[in-house]
Amino acid sequence: MSYVDIIKSILSDGRWHCIESIIQETGYSARNRISEMNKASMKKDGRIVIEGEPCDMENHSHRANVYKYRNAQHEEKQYYMQTFDDLIGETL
Ligand SMILES: [Zn+2]
Numbered sequence: 001m002s003y004v005d006i007i008k009s010i011l012s013d014g015r016w017h018c019i020e021s022i023i024q025e026t027g028y029s030a031r032n033r034i035s036e037m038n039k040a041s042m043k044k045d046g047r048i049v050i051e052g053e054p055c056d057m058e059n060h061s062h063r064a065n066v067y068k069y070r071n072a073q074h075e076e077k078q079y080y081m082q083t084f085d086d087l088i089g090e091t092l
């Protein structure tokens with residue numbers, strides 16, 4: 001499995017994950033991989049796939065500015081619009 005696949009599988013539960021726990025699985029390149037995944041998705045679909053916030057998880061005390069990540073939550077409506085546009089595209 002590539003690091004991207006590992007990150008996807010970690011985030012597949014839809015919950016927040018501290019970057020430290022992701023780094024344990026993929027090494028310090030995790031931040032770059034997440035950034036690349038978002039850039040690729042912005043280019044393709046105009047939206048990010050992974051969202052981040054400063055980590056405030058229970059029992060975590062970070063001296064540095066550490067982030068937590070999860071799969072980006074997009075509104076259902078947006079999702080259907082996207083699908084509808086895709087379908088229109090298919091028929092042309
Ligand atoms: Zn943390």
